[in-house]
Amino acid sequence: MSDPTTFLFAVVVLSLVANTGISLYGVFTRPSLVKKFISLTIFSDTLNSFAIAIGFRRVVGPYPSAAVLSSVPEDPDELLAFAGSAVDPLPQALVLTAIVIGLAVYMFLAGLIMLYHRHYRTTRMV
C-alpha cells in the first residue's frame, strides 16, 4: 500500500456503497411506510454524498481548500493559485438545492403517510 490517503478515501467511498445497499434493503423489504420513509431519506443523502465525493481532489500542497476566496485578490496570479488548490464547486451547487428541495418533498410525503394512516388505521404496506 503506497499512500494511506488512498486507503482512507476508499473507506469513505465504499462505506457510501454499503449505505446505498442497506437503505435500499430498507425501502424494499420493511413493511412499515414510516420505515420506508426513513430509509428513503438515508438513500438520497447517500447519493448526494457521492456527488460531493466526485468533486473532491488531491493537490500537491497540504490539503485542498474550499471553493471560497478568503480575501479580495490583488492580482490575477492569486486567482490561478486559487483555481489550482480549490475543490470542484459545481457538484456542491447542485447538491445544495437538491437537499432543500428534497426536504420539502419529504414533508409532502409525510403528509400523505398521515392521510394513509387516517384512512386505513395502519402504516403497513403488505
Add this chain to the structure above:
Amino acid sequence: MEVVPISIAAIAALLSIVATYLAVRSRDLLAAVVFSAVQSTAYALIYYVLMAPDIALVYIPVSVGILPAVTVMLVKKTERYEE
C-alpha cells in the same frame, strides 16, 4: 496530503454504516429516527472534511434539525412500533 482530516472522514463513514443498519433494522421507529440523525451527523462530518462547508451548513439544520422533527411528528401521529 494530510492524513488526519481524511481519517476523521473514514471513521465517520464507518460510524454511518452502523447507524444506517440499526436505523433500518430497529423495530422501534423512534429509535430508528435517532439512529438516522446519528447517520446524518456522520455525513455532515464527511462533508466538512471533503471541503464542502456550504453543504455542511445546509445539511445540519435540514437533516439533523427539521427532518427528525418531521419524522417524530409522523411517528407520533401514526404508530410507534413496526410489526
Add this chain to the structure above:
Amino acid sequence: MRLREVVVAVSVALMVLLLAYVVSAGGLGPLAPRELRELARSYLANAYNPWNVTQSSLSLEAVTAIVWDYRGIDTFFETSVLFASIVGVSLIFRGYRERPGIGGRGLSEIVKTSTRVLLPLILVAGVSIALHGHLTPGGGFQGGSFIAVLLVLATVVFSLDFLVERGLASGRLLALRSAGLLGVLATSVALLAVGLALGIDAYIFQNMVREGSELSMPQWLLDRPTGGTLLFFNVFEALAVAAGLALAFLVLSLREEEVGEAMAAGEWHE
C-alpha cells in the same frame, strides 16, 4: 436480539474496512483526481475576477455564484418546485384553521428557559449566514434553513400557540413565502426592466456588465463586494425557505381536533 443487531452492523463496517484495504493494497480503488475539469477551473477563476468582468459575478464564494448567477434559472425553477410542494402539503390538509388554546402546553420549564436563551442566537446566526452568502460559506438556502429550525424549535418547545399568538399563523407564513418568491422574480428581471425603460439592451438574470450590455448591479457596498444580484437573491431566498419550511411543519403538526374539523368539511371524511 438487540446485541445481535449491533454485532451484525459492526461486522458490516469491518467488512467495508477490509474491502477498502484489499482494494487499495492492489493499487486499485477510487482516487480523487489531481486536476479539475475545464468547467470547474473556469468557474473558480471567474467567480471573482475584476480583470474579466463580463464573465464574472464578483462574488468571493464560487458556490453562491454558480447557484444564483451561472445557473440562476435552474435555481429559480427549483425554488418553484419548493413552493409547489409546500402548497401540496397545505392542500392535503386543506380547510384547516389554527385555534389557539386547545391543549398543548409545550415542554417543561427548564427546556423553555434554555430555549429562550437559544432562539436569538439561532436567529442571528441564520441572518448572518444569509447576508454574507457571497463572502463566506453560506447563502440563502443555509440561512433560511437555520431560521426554519428556529421556528420548528419554537413550535415543539412552546406548542403551536406560540407562533399563532405572534402572528405567524399559516396564512401569514404563506404570504411571506410568496413575497420571497416574488422578490426573487423581481431581482431577476430588475436590470431588464431598467434596460427597457432606458432603451438599452439587457438580459434576464443579468448581474454584472455583460457582452452587449453596459448595465450593471452595484458592485461594492461601502468596502465590501456585494456580488450584484447575489445579495438580494440570498435575502429573498432565505425568507422564502424559512417561511415555506416552517409552514409545512406547522401544517404537519396541527392538532387532532383542527385536522378533524378540516377533514369533516372535505370529502376525505370516511
